[in-house]
Amino acid sequence: MTSATDVERLPPGYYQMLCPPVAEPGFNDERELRKRWGASWGSHDEVGVLRVVLMRAPGSEFEQIDARHYDPRVDALVDPDGGWYWTGDRAPDLERLAEQHAGLRSTLEREGVEVVLAESIAPRFPKAIYTRDPLVSMPGGVVIGRLAPLMRRGEEASISRAVVNRGAPILRTIVGTGMVEGGSLVKLNATTAAYGTSIRCNEEGAEQLRETLRWLGVELIVVPMTGFAIHLDGRLGMVDVDKALVDPTGLPYWFLERLQQLEIEPIWVDPEEHWAINCLAVAPGRVVITDDCPKTTAALERRGVTVIPIPYDEIHHNGGGIHCSTMELLREPA
Numbered sequence: 001m002t003s004a005t006d007v008e009r010l011p012p013g014y015y016q017m018l019c020p021p022v023a024e025p026g027f028n029d030e031r032e033l034r035k036r037w038g039a040s041w042g043s044h045d046e047v048g049v050l051r052v053v054l055m056r057a058p059g060s061e062f063e064q065i066d067a068r069h070y071d072p073r074v075d076a077l078v079d080p081d082g083g084w085y086w087t088g089d090r091a092p093d094l095e096r097l098a099e100q101h102a103g104l105r106s107t108l109e110r111e112g113v114e115v116v117l118a119e120s121i122a123p124r125f126p127k128a129i130y131t132r133d134p135l136v137s138m139p140g141g142v143v144i145g146r147l148a149p150l151m152r153r154g155e156e157a158s159i160s161r162a163v164v165n166r167g168a169p170i171l172r173t174i175v176g177t178g179m180v181e182g183g184s185l186v187k188l189n190a191t192t193a194a195y196g197t198s199i200r201c202n203e204e205g206a207e208q209l210r211e212t213l214r215w216l217g218v219e220l221i222v223v224p225m226t227g228f229a230i231h232l233d234g235r236l237g238m239v240d241v242d243k244a245l246v247d248p249t250g251l252p253y254w255f256l257e258r259l260q261q262l263e264i265e266p267i268w269v270d271p272e273e274h275w276a277i278n279c280l281a282v283a284p285g286r287v288v289i290t291d292d293c294p295k296t297t298a299a300l301e302r303r304g305v306t307v308i309p310i311p312y313d314e315i316h317h318n319g320g321g322i323h324c325s326t327m328e329l330l331r332e333p334a
Contacts, residue, residue: 046331088317092317103312117162146174193220244267
């Protein structure tokens with residue numbers, strides 16, 4: 001019988017080799033994600049079957065909006081201290097606002113989507129209802145952004161907690177002077193995404209997104225927005241794997257050409273129905289859209305897109321729509 005003193009001793013720490021590191025398969029392998037994280041989190045595109053979405057119910061934050069602060073120069077109520085704005089000359093209809101947001105939530109649930117509600121937040125955050133902006137959904141998880149205006153800075157921590165509590169991976173947090181808001185990223189297909197730089201979304205943030213997407217095998221096209229436009233989802237909304245609602249007045253011609261090269265058919269939004277673009281696909285060719293855009297709805301239906309119309313006009317006064325009010329945490333690849 002061999003004694004312990006007769007055994008050839010291996011180098012200190014060699015026991016690590018008896019439980020070796022395993023780099024493959026990579027983090028984003030679907031089977032690896034399901035095994036280690038419980039689901040293949042994130043999204044590869046904008047139109048696959050939607051499974052889990054992040055929302056936040058409106059709270060008392062809208063009570064501060066005061067009709068006495070109407071500014072006729074911009075046809076909006078504007079806080080003198082820069083804490084909020086509300087388009088039009090009247091204060092919010094709180095009951096209607098809550099009903100419309102609840103209507104969006106119930107519509108998604110009827111479509112089989114799990115709605116994750118972010119925690120209540122301090123009343124000083126009047127835009128927190130728009131959960132699209134504080135993060136970006138990517139293959140394998142999310143990137144926590146960095147909101148540009150001070151009236152929104154601080155929502156990121158609350159959103160991070162909601163994501164972690166649901167079990168989704170956070171792939172990165174935007175750092176330094178980068179400014180990234182999720183409404184400006186559109187995944188055109190599984191290997192190509194577009195990001196609109198603007199007054200709220202800068203080149204530093206775009207470069208951090210580009211670096212992260214490169215590891216995921218996704219090309220990032222940076223599209224400079226025009227004028228005071230803030231997000232790309234106000235000019236482009238994917239409705240099927242090869243179709244998008246497009247407002248050509250807010251996009252450079254070279255980008256419209258790139259859409260053509262990617263074989264994405266543009267469906268031109270009616271100029272008087274700009275909120276139609278801010279729709280949300282729940283499956284390829286099946287979208288939830290505001291109910292006050294009949295011309296654009298007809299154009300979608302002529303191209304075989306199924307439209308689920310809901311009232312959302314009250315929430316538009318706060319500066320965002322259906323797409324802004326949701327962020328996919330889990331969407332099946334189309």
